[in-house]
Amino acid sequence: MLEFPRWKYVLVALVMLVAALFALPNVFGEDPALQVERKSRAPMDDAARLTIEDLLRKQQIVLKRDYLDSGRLIVAFNDFAAQLRARDTVDATLSDVYRSALSNATRAPAWMRTLGLKAMPLGLDLRGGLYLLYQVDVNGAVSQLLESYEQSFRRALNEAKLPFADITTLNSGAAGQSDGLRVTLPAGSDNAAVIAALKKVDNSLIFRGTGTASGPAVDMLLTPVQIKAREDYALEQNRTTLMNRVNELGVSEPIVQRQGLDRINVQLPGVQNSAEVKDLLGKVATLEFRLVDTQNNPVQAAQGGRAPLGSKLYKRKDGSPILLKRDVVVTGDELTQATSTTSQEGPAVSIKLDARGAESMQRTTRLNVGKPLAVVYIEKSRKQVEVDGQKVERETTTETVINVATIRGVFGPQFEVTGLTIAEARDLSLLLRSGSLAAPVDVVEERAIGPSLGQENIDKGVRALELGMLAVFVFMALYYHAFGLVADVVLLANVILLTALLSMLRASLSLPGIAGIILTVGIAVDANVLIYERIREELRNGVSPQAAIRAGFDKAFSAIADSNVTALIAGLALWVIGTGAIRGFAIVLTLGIATSMFTSLLGSRALISLMYGGRRKVARLSIG
Amino acid sequence: MEFFHRATSFPFMSTRKLWYGLSAVLILISIVSLFTRGLNLGVDFTGGVTVQASFPAAANRDAVSSALVRAGYADPQVTIFGTSRDIAIRLPPTKESTEAVRAKLEQILRGMDAGAEIRQVEVIGPQVGGELQRSAVQALLATLLLIFGYIAVRFHTWRLSFGAILAVLHDPILVLGTFSLTRTSFDLTVVAAMLAVIGYSLNDTVVVFDRIRERFHGSRRLEPVVVLDQSINQTLSRTIMTKVVTLIVVVALYVLGGPVLRGFSEALIIGILAGTYSSIYISSAVALDCGLKAEHLLPSSVKRPVDSMP
Numbered sequence: 001m002l003e004f005p006r007w008k009y010v011l012v013a014l015v016m017l018v019a020a021l022f023a024l025p026n027v028f029g030e031d032p033a034l035q036v037e038r039k040s041r042a043p044m045d046d047a048a049r050l051t052i053e054d055l056l057r058k059q060q061i062v063l064k065r066d067y068l069d070s071g072r073l074i075v076a077f078n079d080f081a082a083q084l085r086a087r088d089t090v091d092a093t094l095s096d097v098y099r100s101a102l103s104n105a106t107r108a109p110a111w112m113r114t115l116g117l118k119a120m121p122l123g124l125d126l127r128g129g130l131y132l133l134y135q136v137d138v139n140g141a142v143s144q145l146l147e148s149y150e151q152s153f154r155r156a157l158n159e160a161k162l163p164f165a166d167i168t169t170l171n172s173g174a175a176g177q178s179d180g181l182r183v184t185l186p187a188g189s190d191n192a193a194v195i196a197a198l199k200k201v202d203n204s205l206i207f208r209g210t211g212t213a214s215g216p217a218v219d220m221l222l223t224p225v226q227i228k229a230r231e232d233y234a235l236e237q238n239r240t241t242l243m244n245r246v247n248e249l250g251v252s253e254p255i256v257q258r259q260g261l262d263r264i265n266v267q268l269p270g271v272q273n274s275a276e277v278k279d280l281l282g283k284v285a286t287l288e289f290r291l292v293d294t295q296n297n298p299v300q301a302a303q304g305g306r307a308p309l310g311s312k313l314y315k316r317k318d319g320s321p322i323l324l325k326r327d328v329v330v331t332g333d334e335l336t337q338a339t340s341t342t343s344q345e346g347p348a349v350s351i352k353l354d355a356r357g358a359e360s361m362q363r364t365t366r367l368n369v370g371k372p373l374a375v376v377y378i379e380k381s382r383k384q385v386e387v388d389g390q391k392v393e394r395e396t397t398t399e400t401v402i403n404v405a406t407i408r409g410v411f412g413p414q415f416e417v418t419g420l421t422i423a424e425a426r427d428l429s430l431l432l433r434s435g436s437l438a439a440p441v442d443v444v445e446e447r448a449i450g451p452s453l454g455q456e457n458i459d460k461g462v463r464a465l466e467l468g469m470l471a472v473f474v475f476m477a478l479y480y481h482a483f484g485l486v487a488d489v490v491l492l493a494n495v496i497l498l499t500a501l502l503s504m505l506r507a508s509l510s511l512p513g514i515a516g517i518i519l520t521v522g523i524a525v526d527a528n529v530l531i532y533e534r535i536r537e538e539l540r541n542g543v544s545p546q547a548a549i550r551a552g553f554d555k556a557f558s559a560i561a562d563s564n565v566t567a568l569i570a571g572l573a574l575w576v577i578g579t580g581a582i583r584g585f586a587i588v589l590t591l592g593i594a595t596s597m598f599t600s601l602l603g604s605r606a607l608i609s610l611m612y613g614g615r616r617k618v619a620r621l622s623i624g
Numbered sequence: 625m626e627f628f629h630r631a632t633s634f635p636f637m638s639t640r641k642l643w644y645g646l647s648a649v650l651i652l653i654s655i656v657s658l659f660t661r662g663l664n665l666g667v668d669f670t671g672g673v674t675v676q677a678s679f680p681a682a683a684n685r686d687a688v689s690s691a692l693v694r695a696g697y698a699d700p701q702v703t704i705f706g707t708s709r710d711i712a713i714r715l716p717p718t719k720e721s722t723e724a725v726r727a728k729l730e731q732i733l734r735g736m737d738a739g740a741e742i743r744q745v746e747v748i749g750p751q752v753g754g755e756l757q758r759s760a761v762q763a764l765l766a767t768l769l770l771i772f773g774y775i776a777v778r779f780h781t782w783r784l785s786f787g788a789i790l791a792v793l794h795d796p797i798l799v800l801g802t803f804s805l806t807r808t809s810f811d812l813t814v815v816a817a818m819l820a821v822i823g824y825s826l827n828d829t830v831v832v833f834d835r836i837r838e839r840f841h842g843s844r845r846l847e848p849v850v851v852l853d854q855s856i857n858q859t860l861s862r863t864i865m866t867k868v869v870t871l872i873v874v875v876a877l878y879v880l881g882g883p884v885l886r887g888f889s890e891a892l893i894i895g896i897l898a899g900t901y902s903s904i905y906i907s908s909a910v911a912l913d914c915g916l917k918a919e920h921l922l923p924s925s926v927k928r929p930v931d932s933m934p
Contacts, residue, residue, distance in 0.1 A: 468876030
């Protein structure tokens, strides 16, 4: 008798049942579809659904089916032409309320959707789209932090009535990276009092009194931990901002993720126009509010090219110079909401401030009634500059004073800013809404894959998988007879299990991923071959069939485990170090090893026990 | 069906000197080629622009190439990619924006054939390329180190470990050598394939070594040469069977998987063939020449900490 415990049969059957359920949605394929959502983020309802359906019917666009999915309406079509026409129709007539995006709709029945069973998402190489890799200038983020400390220091010293000569940045560490501030003081100043005042700004900062040629000074150096924390914050903040902006674009199933220490990758399925997208994603625009320096002559300062102490030289829209106070009343970070509106004076942006910004604005306006307040529009755009003889794209900042108004009363947390063109007002409100980028970003890698190429890649990959597996099935059956058929069932089970796992993990499938599945077939076959060869060998040595089966599984185990460990090592190295499609391959390979261990050791044994275990005596095995 | 109806008894070990010579020559050629010709690194590693385009009819590679030169692109590499209607254009890193390159190429290609279509544009910055080169080398070294560590733990004698390490080094060097000699584009997917090859290569060696250990347990009187030959013969059926099946799927991938996976499947094919051979003639033979004997593998001298407990 071959013994195989009942609970193991149950386990194998249960696992395969669940796996089949999760793998099933992948069988149905997809239709081209349009995803429609409300710009207000309110979920779509049946009324909205009827509106869209009516509109498309009027244009004689044939709908295949439509359904609501997590607050969005998905409309499926028979072909790409209908999909594109539908998008254009919706965008042309309903774009003020709805946002549409090209998408794919699964052909799986509705009950699967409601159960949350979904097919593996396809990677960009299989469905077409735009891949962007952003390099985040983390040094820039640290500089920004120092700038804000510098302002706080000025304010703190002024409030404490401690005189100081100037505040400059320090570069103590790596080349080019500022990592500290130096406050130079007039001769005879009390370092300890200054440090005490500065400590109030941020108690975690480390200060050190020193002396320079021009007098005593206090240095503040950021610790490596503080720098790391800032860089990390900048990266996360940028990721969130990019994600928000991508959402504003209306792309279906976008991916925005951190990669390494200073990169963010953005994957936009279905998007082809990279210029427009890059422009909007990488744009940095914000507002600042500053008091006007009325004491000095801006024309004089512009001619000398130098602003007086405590002031900064700006230009108005018409190019004329203006001097503004160095201390910022409200920065872009303190704006919480911005919507473009129209006021009596033309296009405007309605601004809402957070608590800190509102308090600062209130205090400043109370103390400065009758004085002019300037609104600075800051836009960072990309220009080519030469660095070490190589031309690279760099961010350049243009700051323009768009509006100077006399403060007539105390400002509340909400007010309107005018002086913008319609386009500027719209862009600004969108960019302010999505949050500002905490550090400048550069595109360092870009891939645009056409949709037809994606479809071709799928077809090729799937055909290679199908034919490869078919050949293996036939070969195994010829070589090992009934045992070969068992191996075939087990191989199929392995592919189902792997597909189920990948669908569950929502790991996106790329072409190298398909290659990984194909390689997994090879690994799974190896386990079966090891077992069967061992059984044959035992039979040749004259062992009884049932004992041979038992010995085959037991003795082959160490070889199977060993060979899987070696493949696992390679898979894990790839997983840790690889990115993008390579990581996809590694995930498939690693999971495939795990599933092949399960299917060939448990699944295969269950089937063989089922075939030969029930009988008391087996005369011969059908193993070729 | 069986490859061998009876247990085989090929005297593998007796011809090992010949195979050492062959391996030495192949390795030498590979290394010389790597140092003199280098690898044809793909755009993943060098940075630059690749554009895939397709024509309605067969593409004229030279015409595209000269049109690009006329448009001011120095040294464009144009290859037929997949079918005769598809081309891949590779340009060195450029200062132009992606959109500008795309628009310009579209104009050039449409000028040659109005139905030409740009299907994919890839732009990889030089610094990313440099980094990928570094991380690919790191991945290879890390894998080799992990594998060496595994070998050291797994086999109880340095003789087997040494043989396994040589075999593991042998296969990727041959893959690199072939890619260098044929100037096949070496990109990230090929690195992935090489890591898989390293895993596979050791896999065979482990199976053979496992059997060697078992054989020595069964009959410690036998000459090592006999035991090694027997072990290899006994696992031969499995070795060939597994390799045939794996080759079936990889060849399917090579033929049907399209140009994107061609380098990947090519590396696997070479690696699998080399791995089969090296598990016999490198790892086992080297272990033998290092003086492998039964007592190196038998647990006679193994301390038993359990027994020392009161």
